Amino acid sequence: MPEDLKIDRRTLLKTAVSAGAAAAAPAVLAADANAVRWSEVHDVVIAGAGGAGLAAAVMAGSISKDVVVLEKTQDVGGNTRLADAFNAVDPAVQKPLGIEDSPELHARQMLETGRWCADPKLVETVATGAPRALAWLKELGVRFEPGVYQVYGSLWPRTHSPSEPEGSGYIRPLLFKCRELGVSIRTGTKVLRVIRNGLEGPVLGVEAERMNGRRLFIRARRGVVVATGGFGANAELVGRFAPRLGHLRSTNLPGTTGDLIAPLEDIGAAAVGMDFFQLLPGSAEDGRFIGAASTVERMIFVNRAGERFIAEDSPSSKLSAAVLAQPGGIAFPVLDANGYSAMRTLSRAMFDRALMRGDAFEANSIPELASLLQIPAEALVATVEAYNEAVETGHDPVGRRAVVLMHRIARRPFYGAKVTMCVNCTLGGIAITPRAEVLDRHGRVIPRLYAAGEVTGGVHGANYMGGNALSDVFTFGRIAGENAVQEPFA
Numbered sequence: 001m002p003e004d005l006k007i008d009r010r011t012l013l014k015t016a017v018s019a020g021a022a023a024a025a026p027a028v029l030a031a032d033a034n035a036v037r038w039s040e041v042h043d044v045v046i047a048g049a050g051g052a053g054l055a056a057a058v059m060a061g062s063i064s065k066d067v068v069v070l071e072k073t074q075d076v077g078g079n080t081r082l083a084d085a086f087n088a089v090d091p092a093v094q095k096p097l098g099i100e101d102s103p104e105l106h107a108r109q110m111l112e113t114g115r116w117c118a119d120p121k122l123v124e125t126v127a128t129g130a131p132r133a134l135a136w137l138k139e140l141g142v143r144f145e146p147g148v149y150q151v152y153g154s155l156w157p158r159t160h161s162p163s164e165p166e167g168s169g170y171i172r173p174l175l176f177k178c179r180e181l182g183v184s185i186r187t188g189t190k191v192l193r194v195i196r197n198g199l200e201g202p203v204l205g206v207e208a209e210r211m212n213g214r215r216l217f218i219r220a221r222r223g224v225v226v227a228t229g230g231f232g233a234n235a236e237l238v239g240r241f242a243p244r245l246g247h248l249r250s251t252n253l254p255g256t257t258g259d260l261i262a263p264l265e266d267i268g269a270a271a272v273g274m275d276f277f278q279l280l281p282g283s284a285e286d287g288r289f290i291g292a293a294s295t296v297e298r299m300i301f302v303n304r305a306g307e308r309f310i311a312e313d314s315p316s317s318k319l320s321a322a323v324l325a326q327p328g329g330i331a332f333p334v335l336d337a338n339g340y341s342a343m344r345t346l347s348r349a350m351f352d353r354a355l356m357r358g359d360a361f362e363a364n365s366i367p368e369l370a371s372l373l374q375i376p377a378e379a380l381v382a383t384v385e386a387y388n389e390a391v392e393t394g395h396d397p398v399g400r401r402a403v404v405l406m407h408r409i410a411r412r413p414f415y416g417a418k419v420t421m422c423v424n425c426t427l428g429g430i431a432i433t434p435r436a437e438v439l440d441r442h443g444r445v446i447p448r449l450y451a452a453g454e455v456t457g458g459v460h461g462a463n464y465m466g467g468n469a470l471s472d473v474f475t476f477g478r479i480a481g482e483n484a485v486q487e488p489f490a
Helices: 011-015 030-035 051-061 079-082 091-097 103-111 122-141 167-183 234-241 261-266 316-324 337-342 344-359 364-373 377-393 466-484
Strands: 039-046 068-070 184-186 189-196 204-211 215-226 277-283 300-302 330-334 360-363 414-417 419-426 429-431 437-439 445-451
Touching: 030 437, 039 051, 039 204, 039 364, 039 466, 051 068, 051 079, 051 215, 051 466, 068 337, 079 167, 091 189, 103 122, 122 167, 122 300, 122 466, 189 215, 189 445, 204 445, 215 466, 261 429, 277 377, 300 466, 316 445, 330 337, 344 414, 344 419, 360 364, 364 377, 364 414, 429 437
Parallel strands: 039 068, 039 215, 068 184, 215 445
Antiparallel strands: 189 204, 204 215, 277 419, 300 330, 330 414, 330 419, 360 414, 437 445
């Protein structure tokens, strides 16, 4: 069995008892599967209507007119509605800006950031597939803001953001295309389990439940795609795999609870990297993403003493550890009017809301900002002056690289916020192949079963590059839908 698929008994047991999912029925064995009374039959059944599920639906719906998407909440979009940063190599945009990049560099940085715990083949699939996904999204009508930038934790300026806020820039065109293709999308329909013909046979369909309690058994003639997201909003499950993180708030929508991971293990699927998580600065009050740290080259982090403590362009795992090591696990991003203007659409919308709630602050001077943030004014003034001098000299004593050491913090008004680290992405989940096929615990493909997005593991490893979540979501969502619909009729 490949090394990256080895799982100890403790991991399996911990996953199998996850909250909510544990209540699902066990695997349907051969005799029972033959006795299932199917409520309806479709070519492809997709669980989850987030970015990965909708991408799969568009690809499958382009070939078959009988594709159904089942979404447990009343809304489509999932956590993609809260995301905008999308990493993809794009020479046409990058080269005029003097940025040298390649899929090979992107893949190498992914492996290094993930501490070599990711599957290299999955990493290569994302790095080479993201540019194709970017072009595909543009064809669907996604409008991106000009240029590229380096989002928090991303290591390189290859990040794209749509011009519409809060993920609608992605979801609206995908949803429109699904409707154009005749894809059926049913909200308020939770998939409870995937039905397999024994532990060696193919997947047959799913059992789902409507909000009124009605159970449905839905047959998939070609394949099933699982795109139900991670479990970042399931504090109990997060704490089970990473006790040190169980107390942290989450940036995720409430429905991100990992319901299908344990039921998929029940039918033989392997889970990998379940103790790997990515954290993101969020409101110290409620965990909501506030956007202040999104544009790395125009902000600094300070602690309660008003001092910088980390190079802001460090990998996200190093940033997270540094913030959590500060008194109270609190940090303060500080930026000026130019930094505010440079925020991308989603980040600015979130930051404006934080200003209205009192989670972020605006001031006409650094001392005034320090007072609002309740940190020493003299120390913050000295820190900003030292940073501005580093910009002028091109050398940062804290270690920030020259490529993101370009902009002084000098133009009023000034902005700041009080943040802590929050659970943003769960990096472990169901093991897949580069074709998005689900693997069992022996490294074998489970016939007719595919998975994409945050429900999967092995793509990012032990850490995640900012902006890579959507690279993963759209790359593997497309692959899963395209391959599932091409399975022969069963």
